[in-house]
Amino acid sequence: MSANGSAPRSERTGRSGPTIHDVARTAGVSISTASKALNRKGSLTSETRERVLTVAGAIGYRPNELAQSLHSARSKTVGLITNDSFGRFSFPIFEALEEKLADQGFAVFMCNATDDPARERQHLDQLMRKRIDGLVVTARRADKRPALSFLVPGVPVVYVYSQADDPAAICLVPDDEGGARMAVAHLVGQGRRRIAHISGPKRFEAVRLRQAGYRAGLKAAGIAYDTSLHVNGEWSENWGRSAVAHFFERKAGRPDALFCDNDQIARGASEALRERGVAVPKDAAIVGFDNWEVMALGARPPLSSVDMNLHTLGREAGEALLAIMSGERVTGVRRLPCSLIIRESSACELCAEMFRTKQRAGSP
């Protein structure tokens, strides 16, 4: 059996993509067994069922229209599957999705799959038995994941802060590149020319896109890209501190601004600058990413940050789902704009003074 090979060509004509015949052949089972596994009917060993489902996912099998029409009764329920065990990204999406769908009388149930495909399937089975009207899939990172529409035949699926390995899927993700460009444009607007980029791990698509946005932002401002100002590391405060040590140990060529790939990195960088006596924002401005308030507001001074607008993503996921339910065809990857929340760490002198006054007035 080769579940990880490339998708086999369809054995039948008139239909694009692999069929149940392809699934059966690749999994080494009969058509009837494949059908039982895919439709959750009849008795099969769990090993056989798992194998068929794994193969179906691996070769990109999607159920046909007939199977889809079998699912018709409305339950006014939408499932939300998440792989974000921190809940940091999922919760705002969950809240906004609920708000959007509650208006139309839908309840949203969240299930937690914690990156375990077997657990995810168990949840999907349960949701199917509850006759959900729609499914939203989210995660703690927006990278591509195996599609799961074949596991929920006839049910509209929307991916949000998550992408499926299926061109027919609708995926809503933040425009990371645009967010990074915005941060750089803002720093350039503050007169900064030596903008360092303290990046996260390259294996994240978001990191690669933010890097592209950083370069595009520099280019738009006529600033040459300087490889010595770009460093990759981890998603931690510690990495932010190390990067500052790296940049500020040298006497010449120090950055006058830091664009950080998340607020934890920015927070660590901010502390390290403070300890070195580098004034923020005067001598070095900082912009983070995520607008995670507990981090951004805890820093001194409070951190500017790119906000991915997770609430908007959640609301738009609800809208996309309603559109599909009403018969519209909605597909492709949509990158929704980020916002820049400016706080003292990157404000101009006048605004920084205003922020400081406000903070003094507001503090107990």
Place this chain on the structure above:
Amino acid sequence: MSANGSAPRSERTGRSGPTIHDVARTAGVSISTASKALNRKGSLTSETRERVLTVAGAIGYRPNELAQSLHSARSKTVGLITNDSFGRFSFPIFEALEEKLADQGFAVFMCNATDDPARERQHLDQLMRKRIDGLVVTARRADKRPALSFLVPGVPVVYVYSQADDPAAICLVPDDEGGARMAVAHLVGQGRRRIAHISGPKRFEAVRLRQAGYRAGLKAAGIAYDTSLHVNGEWSENWGRSAVAHFFERKAGRPDALFCDNDQIARGASEALRERGVAVPKDAAIVGFDNWEVMALGARPPLSSVDMNLHTLGREAGEALLAIMSGERVTGVRRLPCSLIIRESSACELCAEMFRTKQRAGSP
């Protein structure tokens, strides 16, 4: 109408607590209307229904056995209602509850009520229509909330990291007092005698219990309680910094240890000590609460913290629910033990050196 008065005495004998007659009279509606509202049958204006349900909750109405037996068919589904919009407390509970119940073939669906009673009722209606077998209620604080068992007649309810205003309810909460006692005993064991308590807001039961635990811990060690070493404030880093300024501006009578009611306070305190040149843990040890790793590990040195064992709470909630389902009577408030996670901020000199060596070896 007086929905907020004290519970009226029952008009019928042989049954403790208010009856549907009491609900109807207090809400100013007929028995038939009250019954329709409580059983979600017939047509009523949403205002009337809301009024009846509000009254039923306010006077502590609970449905009788007959109504309960109407709910019989099993759906192998458990609902989890949360009011924790950060997800920080709910998520670990959700995960552990799922793990526990998945073994018995139950799926857990989470619904987010965001402190909105109308939204909560909407969710409960949906869950009842899905014929849930059980309901778990959680929140972002463990304080008492109105009971909601009358909204889900016949369905076992367990409160976790949340307490119901109903002595018949089963409520699982962390032993805040014991956790605080443990922190103080540890600090005393490190030779500390002037242990300050930087508390959260008094309106939280957890804060009052931790204060009691702090005093009990001092007493057990034969240390007199010094009111000047205890201060109440907010759940923020800023409060931790202000408290350190308060304690360390004076020359004499400075604390040699800080016990903080959460990790944000501890983090702020830790930074403020660092800036004042007070060595941690040598000159002042620190212990926080929550063991929120992003805060505790981001601090320098990493913070010791009391862990509320939210995973254990979630698992025990699952066990309590299964016990009730199998006919056991499970009631009352159970306070589950906390653990103390010791890191460098409160370690003895020898251990602190070991922690530092480990950290250096582990850092990239």
